[in-house]
Amino acid sequence: MTTRRKFLATAGIAGAAALAPPALYAAKPKIRWRMQTYAGPALAEHVIKPAIESFNKIAGDEMQIELYFADQLVPTGELFRALQKGTIDAVQSDDDSMASPTEVTVFGGYFPFASRYSLDVPVLFNQYGLAEIWEKEYAKVGVKHISAGAWDPCHFATKKPINSLDDLKGKRVFTFPTAGRFMSQFGVVPVSLPWEDIEVAVQTGELDGIAWSGITEDYTVGWADVTDYFLTNNISGAWAGSFFANMDRYNALPEHLKELLKVTLDSSHYYRQWWYWGGEAELRVNGSKMKLTTIPDEEWAEVEKAAKVFWDEIAKESETKAKVIQIFKDYGELMEKAGRPYRYS
Incomplete structure (x- = not known):
């Protein structure tokens, strides 16, 4: 593993010349x-x-x-x-x-479900x-x-298909600290590694998947070449x-x-x-490298429900955090009332 990573780092220097x-x-x-x-x-x-x-x-x-x-x-x-x-x-x-x-x-x-679309940010x-x-x-x-x-939104790209919440259990996933903290309650095992090591870590089995981006980045940075499945359910609408x-x-x-x-x-x-x-x-429609999978809406609703509990836990940590959470709640409520095209029930 160490040898392969050193080789990848060396090769990356040559590759970076073309991307100066x-x-x-x-x-x-x-x-x-x-x-x-x-x-x-x-x-x-x-x-x-x-x-x-x-x-x-x-x-x-x-x-x-x-x-x-x-x-x-x-x-x-x-x-x-x-x-x-x-x-x-x-x-x-x-x-x-x-x-x-x-x-x-x-x-x-x-931050789990703080946004639905990129324009929300x-x-x-x-x-x-x-x-x-x-x-x-x-x-x-x-x-x-x-x-x-x-x-981009946050999706799972994995070696094995994810069709239910049970399929997430035990999966070692590279993701962001807060996203990992939230998803750990569903059995996900967050792993922290240097960014340039991720592709090799998936190839060697050190990682089972990645929850760091949407499908555009998966193709752009090469992760679509080492993962086989893309979960269409996302835990946030935009990074x-x-x-x-x-x-x-x-x-x-x-x-x-x-x-x-x-x-x-x-x-x-x-x-x-x-x-x-x-x-x-x-890339969802015409991409050829990953097969799309989906967790049913009624099952994914458990994750969305858990996010509301997570929000309230974060809000208790400080006055500033509570203020941000209230803004998320007020904004989300307004978007739901506005209806299409702002929100689709």
């Missing part, structure tokens, strides 16, 4: 930032690289951002600490994966007050929360992730570069909205 970081448009810019994303090279091509290329092209010799992929500078679980210390100037990640010491960390990534942040809560919480620890956006910056480095930027940073990173959020939304449908 964004070009720098100035050899000696006045300001140079280093940003690390949670994503590996193939995924970063879509979720961050176009935005950074755009920023660098416009900023020119005023400022350039060097983009690093998953675990290149520091492990993903150490991203927050590196950002806070200024080892890294900016980060693209979810709160949960980078182990942020804030009251909102549990809601990053896939920007609405919750921009119209329901989550952006202000996140900004306040991160300011307490010396980090600037720039903006949040939606990624919630953000862009963060070291507070001192951010405050030192002139106002026009702050605005440029915001605009180009917002373009990344827009790109992902249509890339994932179209990809999820296209």
Whole structure:
């Protein structure tokens, strides 16, 4: 296993050459930032690289951002600490994966059933007050929360078919901390590994599956090549992730570069909205690598019911968490009352 992982890491360096970081448009810019994303090279091509290329092209010799992929500078679980210390100037990640010491960390990534569709995430942040809560919480620890956006829904990709809740029992699955904490009550065994080790871990049987993405990422990063089944039931409608910056480095930027940073990173959020939304449908229908399976609605309702209990447990942990949970509840109630196309009963 160790030998294969070392080979994969070495091969990954060669592969990364074809998926190079964004070009720098100035050899000696006045300001140079280093940003690390949670994503590996193939995924970063879509979720961050176009935005950074755009920023660098416009900023020119005023400022350039060097983009690093998953675990290149520091492990993903150490991203927050590196950002806070200024080892890294900016980060693209979810709160949960980078182990942020804030009251909102549990809601990053896939908080069970907090969203039904990807558009729910920007609405919750921009119209329901989550952006202000996140900004306040991160300011307490010396980090600037720039903006949040939606990624893909969370599904299981597995070696063996999942047709019932019983089929989940004992399955060793790579997933996010909070998602794993929630799904463990149904027998799922959450496993934490470096991102680049996942494909090999599935091949060797160290993992039985992955609950880290939707089907678009499964195909993009190669996981569809080592898993055989895709469960259509999802535990969240969209991954919630953000862009963060070291507070001192951010405050030192002139106002026009702050605005440029915001605009180009917002373009990344827009790109992902249509890339994932179209990809999820296209690959379910026309993808040839994984067979779709489904847990019946009446059985999956047990998971949705358990999520409500989980929400109430989280709300008891702090006043801030209770405030976020109440926003989720108010929003969900409004969407249900609004009916189609916002919610389908």
